[in-house]
Amino acid sequence: MNHQQSPNSLLNLLQLASPALPVGAYSYSDGLETLVEAGVVNTQRSLWQWLEQELRYGAIRLETAVMIRAYQSVLSENIEALGYWNAWLTAAKETTELRAQSWQMGNSVIRLFLDLSPPLPTNATLSLQDLASAAGTPCNYAIAFGLAAAYWQIDLTASVLGYLHSWASNLINAGVKLIPLGQTAGQQLLLELNTGLIGCTQEILALQDEQLSSCGWGLALASMAHETQYTRLFRS
Template sequence: MPASALLHLLQFASPALPIGAYSYSQGLEAALERGIVADAATARAWIVGQLHEVVAPWEAAVCWRLMRAFQRRDMAAALMWSERFIASRDSAESRAETIQMGYSLTQLLAELGVADGALLAALRGQDEVALPTAYACAVVALAIPHEAALLALLFAWAENQVLVCVKSVPLGQVAGQRLLLSLRAELEAAARFAQSVRDEGMRNWAPGLSLLSMQHEVQYSRLYRS
C-alpha cells in the first residue's frame, strides 16, 4: 500500500475522527446492564458473536459493495445498498446512529476537500447517508485499497466495543488490549467472509440484539447513545 493511502486509512478509521463513534455502544451497554456481559470472557463472546452474526454478513458486506459501486461510479448501486442498510436498522437508536455518523462524515469530507465533486454530489443527493456509505466514498476518494479499508472498518468497530468494556465492565487497560489482540484471527475471517458472501447469503437476523437496542432506549441510566 502506498504510504499516502496508509496514512489516509489511519486517519479515517481512527476513533479520534470527529464523527461521534465513541458515543455509541451498539447494544452493548444494555447487555452490560442485564449481566449478559460481565467479564473478559463474556465480553469476548459478545464481540465475536456480533462480529460473525451481524457485522461481517451484513454491515461489512454492504460496505464492501458500496466501495465497489463508488469505484465503478455506479451511483444507482451505491444508493440501493445505502437505502437497504438504513432500512435494516430496526430500532430508533441504531437508525439514528448510522444517520448521525454518516452525516458527520459527509460534512467532514466536504470541509476537508478530499472527495471529488461527483462523489460528494452522490452523497449529498441522498436524503439520508448511512455511515458505511460515507466511509466507502472516502475510501474511493482517497484511493485506499478496499481490502485494507474493510479490515480497518472491522478493527475500528471491535476497538470501540472493547473500549466500552474497558469503561463499563470494567476491564483493565491491559485486559482490554489483550482482548483486542485475541480478535485478530476473528477479524481476518470476518473480512474474508464479507468479501466473498453472495447477496443471497447476506443477513443481519439478530432479534436478541434488536430487543436490547429497544430496551436501551428507555434504560434509566446510561453513558452511550445506543
C-alpha cells in the same frame, strides 16, 4: 490484501478508521450498556464472546458487506447503486436507535470529508459532492465509510479490516468503561480478536448479494431495552 498500496493510502486508512475521527463513535455502545446492566456481559471473557458471535452472525457483517458495495459503486461511478444500498441498509436497521446512530455517524463522515476537500481521484469524473448527493440524506455510516475509502483509493481488503477494527475498538472501549475493565485487558481483547477479524473479512468479501443476512436479534433486543434504561452513559 494489496501490500503495494502507497504509504499515503495507509495513512488515509488510519485516519478514516481512527477513534479520533470526529463522528461521535465513542458515544455509542451498540446495546452493550444494556447487556452490562443485565449482567449478560460482565467479564473480559463474556465481552470477547459477544464480539466473536457478532462477527460470525451479527449485523456488523451486513453493514460491512454494504460498505463494500458502496466502495464498488464509487469506483464504477454507479450513482444509482450508491443510493440503492443506502436505502437498503436503512431498511435493514432493526431499531430507531441503531438507525439514528448510523445516520448521525454517516452524515458526520460526509460533512467532514467535504470539509477536507480531497483531490479528485485519477480517472474519476464525479466529484465528491456528486457522490455524496447520490448516496442520499440521511447517509448511513457504512455507505459514507465506503465512499471515503474508495475516494481515497484505499485497498478494499484493507478498508474492510479497518472498518471492522474500528467497530471492535469502539465496543471494547465501551466495555472497558462499563464493566469495567483495565486498559491492558481491553488491548488484550483487541489482540485476541485479530484472527476473527481476518477470517470475517475474507468471508464478507466473498458474499454475493443474495447471501446478505444476519442474525442480530440479541443486538436488536439490547438496543430496544436501552431506549428506556434508567441510567445511561451512551446514546445506544
